[in-house]
Amino acid sequence: MNTTAIQETLPAVQLSGLVKSFGAVTAVNGLDLTVTPGEVVAFLGPNGAGKTSTIDILLGLSRATRGSVKVFGLDPAQAVAQGRIAAVMQTGGLLKDLTVRETVQLNASLYRQPRPVGEVLERAGITQIAGRRVGKCSGGEQQRLRFALALLPEPDLLVLDEPTTGMDVEARRAFWNAIRQDAAQGRSILFATHYLDEADSYADRIVMIRKGAVVADGTASQVRGMAAGRQVRVVLPGADQVALAALPGVTSVQQRGDSVTIACGDSDSVLRYLITSTTAHDFEVTSRNLEDAFIALTTDEATTGQGF
Numbered sequence: 001m002n003t004t005a006i007q008e009t010l011p012a013v014q015l016s017g018l019v020k021s022f023g024a025v026t027a028v029n030g031l032d033l034t035v036t037p038g039e040v041v042a043f044l045g046p047n048g049a050g051k052t053s054t055i056d057i058l059l060g061l062s063r064a065t066r067g068s069v070k071v072f073g074l075d076p077a078q079a080v081a082q083g084r085i086a087a088v089m090q091t092g093g094l095l096k097d098l099t100v101r102e103t104v105q106l107n108a109s110l111y112r113q114p115r116p117v118g119e120v121l122e123r124a125g126i127t128q129i130a131g132r133r134v135g136k137c138s139g140g141e142q143q144r145l146r147f148a149l150a151l152l153p154e155p156d157l158l159v160l161d162e163p164t165t166g167m168d169v170e171a172r173r174a175f176w177n178a179i180r181q182d183a184a185q186g187r188s189i190l191f192a193t194h195y196l197d198e199a200d201s202y203a204d205r206i207v208m209i210r211k212g213a214v215v216a217d218g219t220a221s222q223v224r225g226m227a228a229g230r231q232v233r234v235v236l237p238g239a240d241q242v243a244l245a246a247l248p249g250v251t252s253v254q255q256r257g258d259s260v261t262i263a264c265g266d267s268d269s270v271l272r273y274l275i276t277s278t279t280a281h282d283f284e285v286t287s288r289n290l291e292d293a294f295i296a297l298t299t300d301e302a303t304t305g306q307g308f
């Protein structure tokens with residue numbers, strides 16, 4: 001990668017107060033986002049939330065109406081020109097009559113110092129189909145070919161906008177395995193997706209947006225806990241309900257016999273209290289799934305502006 005000692009200290013992405021308007025439509029509305037080097041971040045939001053508009057600005061394909069955009073401290077156009085950021089686009093850009101290898105070779109000739117063709121084929125997991133015509137490749141194979149093309153400049157940040165749309169389960173798994181293995185070498189990845197399970201399985205961090213602004217930002221389990229909350233159930237004879245209800249993030253305390261159920265946002269601090277300050281036993285912690293969180297955070301009843 002092109003990373004130097006100085007550049008490594010800069011965030012891969014820094015968006016501050018980003019606004020993008022299309023006439024009367026405000027697609028992005030004061031979005032703040034920082035991605036640190038090496039992080040894999042999923043960008044989630046319902047249709048029209050502003051994901052593609054944000055990604056287009058990040059890739060220098062469109063200009064922000066207001067706010068600041070930095071990619072490793074550079075303007076997007078500079079970052080693209082220096083090969084520090086590259087994208088896997090969802091459609092287009094491939095010639096059906098070329099083979100997979102010829103496609104990579106052709107694109108490699110556009111760069112001054114591309115990664116070796118054999119290496120990017122290998123990293124994208126398409127060495128076995130290198131001789132196949134692109135028109136004969138499945139949708140999933142074509143996406144892995146686009147991934148190989150994005151690796152040619154050896155970018156420090158890879159951006160993917162709904163990369164697995166239309167792929168079956170096996171193709172999605174193969175695609176993400178290739179991406180994850182590659183990311184293990186330190187590349188930052190920002191991907192937009194509608195598949196909540198992809199965000200859950202492959203991202204270090206999830207950023208949920210709604211109406212152009214961030215409504216949740218944290219690990220998958222933090223986001224789950226934030227929206228739906230968790231339930232901590234314990235056996236605690238003579239529980240002090242008032243003390244439990246006063247713990248940070250606790251939303252309700254219910255007692256049935258010796259069993260106490262505590263609904264909370266932050267189960268860690270509740271557990272810490274129960275373990276250190278009470279005789280509670282038989283702990284059981286449950287959380288709702290990411291889909292519950294997504295619906296709660298991105299629909300009209302949602303509360304905005306939360307984070308970790």
Ligand SMILES: Nc1ncnc2c1ncn2[C@@H]1O[C@H](COP(=O)(O)OP(=O)(O)OP(=O)(O)O)[C@@H](O)[C@H]1O
Nearest residue numbers: 022025026027045046047048049050051052053054
């Ligand atoms: N070129 C444009 N002209 C006018 N409005 C636009 C344009 N591009 C996007 N929009 C509007 O901006 C809003 C955000 O769109 P955007 O494509 O960024 O959302 P998204 O989160 O990527 O959605 P999806 O999940 O459906 O791809 C939408 O209301 C969309 O209609």
